[in-house]
Amino acid sequence: MYPGQPCPHSTGKGCDDYENRPIDPCDNFNCGWITSDSPLPEWMKPNNGKVIVIFNKLKWNGIPVDLAVPVGKRIPPRSLAWLKQFAEQNRRPLIYTEQIVEEGKFQKQQQIMVHGPPAFQQELIRWQQEGKKLW
Template structure:
């Protein structure tokens, strides 16, 4: 995985972006990362194949899904 730590902020919280090296991140690494984000009040956007996913509160997930639905990047260029 390639991790862009605090690539952007959402409502004052850092958002880490993870892109896999290969098709998808290994499940063990993804599990560790989501645990780390939970413990440290960080949000996460990650990619599996061509699809993006958001990890964090429901409002964050909805916002990221909306951006993607409008054809924007998850970080809202």
């Protein structure tokens, strides 16, 4: 599953086989919008803010790193500005992606961008060069 290639059980409004969903990725997935302590404002609901946020997707030096993935090709400027401000205020690095489109179709791979301390940015570049799987 990736943008343009949704889960075959997706109805567009939910899962048609929710009771039998697999643990990974379905049961392990925690959209930041629905977590009980979500800091996301009402307008950042994925269908409005056009972004899916996953808080604490990985750790760097013991610090939680958040991930933001666009609903569509890229995260809208207003949503991205909010996420960057949240990252700065909470001193949490942010990884965000942009979809790669070839011949009008979304690809599985995504362009990865980073917002955070220079040391984190350098570490992420090193991880990518080493082929380390980020998530």
